Amino acid sequence: MAVFTPVSIDEAKGFLAGYDLGEVVELTPIAEGVENTNYRLETANGRFVLTLFEGRTDEASLPFCLGLTAHLAARGFPCPTPIEDRAGAWLGRLNGRAAAVIEWKTGAWLRHPSEADQAAAGAVLARLHQTAAGFEIQRENPVGPAMWRRLADRCAAGASGEDRVLLDQVEAALARLGDVFGADLPGGPIHADYFPDNILFEGGQVSAVIDFYFGCNGAFAYDLAIALSAWGFDAEGRAMPGAIAAFQRGYESVRPLSDAERAALPRLGEAAALRFTLTRLHDRIFHDPSKLVTPKDPAVFLRRLEHWRAVETA
Amino acid sequence: MAVFTPVSIDEAKGFLAGYDLGEVVELTPIAEGVENTNYRLETANGRFVLTLFEGRTDEASLPFCLGLTAHLAARGFPCPTPIEDRAGAWLGRLNGRAAAVIEWKTGAWLRHPSEADQAAAGAVLARLHQTAAGFEIQRENPVGPAMWRRLADRCAAGASGEDRVLLDQVEAALARLGDVFGADLPGGPIHADYFPDNILFEGGQVSAVIDFYFGCNGAFAYDLAIALSAWGFDAEGRAMPGAIAAFQRGYESVRPLSDAERAALPRLGEAAALRFTLTRLHDRIFHDPSKLVTPKDPAVFLRRLEHWRAVETA
Known part of the structure; x- marks a missing residue:
């Protein structure tokens, strides 16, 4: 499973206080994926992915990786865009990891x-x-x-x-x-x-x-x-x-x-x-x-x- | 109905050549709305709204209106974000009107x-x-x-x-x-x-x-x-x-x-x-x-x- 860094709902609420996503309703671990920690996040604004970047993902690479998805999504390419916090940033820190909130996309x-x-x-x-x-x-x-x-x-x-x-x-x-x-x-x-x-x-x-x-x-x-x-x-x-x-x-x-x-x-x-x-x-x-x-x-x-x-x- | 300015599929294809949305598959008038012309647009990248801004919408206001939805959507607020063309612009011209492609949102x-x-x-x-x-x-x-x-x-x-x-x-x-x-x-x-x-x-x-x-x-x-x-x-x-x-x-x-x-x-x-x-x-x-x-x-x-x-x- 793909939760390497556990996050409690209260820890998520603390982190998400920096975002305009409204009340945190639910936080559910996502089993798929082998590199990073992913949670499905339900807030008053809808469904999102909360990702904590683990060891293999070099933090210095994240402006490229998140920026590329934002660039693609802004042009109508089907990929999840990263969500900005109140300061307009895509990246924060949660439980010692770089962390981001990403758009939820349906499909399998x-x-x-x-x-x-x-x-x-x-x-x-x-x-x-x-x-x-x-x-x-x-x-x-x-x-x-x-x-x-x-x-x-x-x-x-x-x-x-x-x-x-x-x-x-x-x-x-x-x-x-x-x-x-x-x-x-x-x-x-x-x-x-x-x-x-x-x-x-x-x-x-x-x-x-x-x-x-x-x-x-x-x-x-x-x-x-x-x-x-x-x-x-x-x-x-x-x-x-x-x-x-x-x-x-x-x-x-x-x-x-x-x-x-x-x-x-x-x-x-x-x-x-x-x-x-x-x-x-x-x-x-x-x-x-x-x-x-x-x-x-x-x-x-x-x-x-x-x-x-x-x-x-x- | 809300098509004040007709757009043919070929005109739409010409306009969308400036975007990275892939092949235009279908263009369908949207009946709702009384201010602007709206088409449902199906492309290889998915479904979008093509909007032509009619007389009552002051073009000078569009950087505010489109910019506000982009600001909100980037922060996870549920609203459709405008799609950027290859030059990174939200606005173009089609059949004599300011025109934009907007994310399609499901719901009624x-x-x-x-x-x-x-x-x-x-x-x-x-x-x-x-x-x-x-x-x-x-x-x-x-x-x-x-x-x-x-x-x-x-x-x-x-x-x-x-x-x-x-x-x-x-x-x-x-x-x-x-x-x-x-x-x-x-x-x-x-x-x-x-x-x-x-x-x-x-x-x-x-x-x-x-x-x-x-x-x-x-x-x-x-x-x-x-x-x-x-x-x-x-x-x-x-x-x-x-x-x-x-x-x-x-x-x-x-x-x-x-x-x-x-x-x-x-x-x-x-x-x-x-x-x-x-x-x-x-x-x-x-x-x-x-x-x-x-x-x-x-x-x-x-x-x-x-x-x-x-x-x-x-």
């Missing part, structure tokens, strides 16, 4: 998206790229190649057995891949975590894209490669060609790829596979058994590497 | 609000006053005493029969009332048109306050007096004491009135009754029969004057 994420859903999700990702264009704040990818190196070195200190085998494969792929982001591809603000559980649907349409806390500047095609790696593979990491094609078709219906982007996509897919394999491997090796979050299997993400490599060499 | 206005609904609407009006506090732009009331004088003089030139009788009553009341806004009461941005058809409900709660185009700076108690005059009387203009009490109780549950405000309320109620009687009388006398909007009966609003006067002298 899809466990089994159809190809039409895949195409809709792809189109919305392309619109995200287009709509984010004028956003001014910059943020380097917090899980870029420098962090991959750090994660791999940390893993090396603790890996054994199956983890060691995986790490060796990761190291070999890293060495082979080289400087994957060297090409001068079109880019701007990207979501960088466009997984199905961050895309809410309602009535067959995307009602909200949530969780921009890995958002950063990067190549649009890398964001697409991450998304294809998230949406286009089954639970065992096997490619679902129909899903991949539908998602990419939806994306390109809004923003067609250039030849350079299309050529770069398989290698960017390998990079995406490595990035998520590495964070999952690290989380499994250094998992705190007192935490109730179950580590995700890194092997199913590494399997995506084979798919992208096959596409690349085809 | 209540023909027969219960006392619980009255109290909820009152509480939300008080929150509007509290949440608007930090808003910086100023706008004088466009339908204040100077405009009452102009409207009455214009009516005098065209009134006959029943209208003439009404106008004489209005003139007598204006003379008796004197400078109703002289007292130094607490104030700030007010809605100034807080009628039931501008308050949407969903699931027993206020889901949105809409139509801030009469919004201006003024005394909070005058806004309450307008709202009580709108919510607390039946179709014939007879006071419904239970409704008035419930609305005011809701308002004061959030923002208790000062003694000075409570003392001023009946005279402000008379002012509200005069204000709406005058605009309705003017609209009826100078009604363009080619317009499909049916003028509202001014007499039922003048009847409210008697109620407020009875309260005042009690």
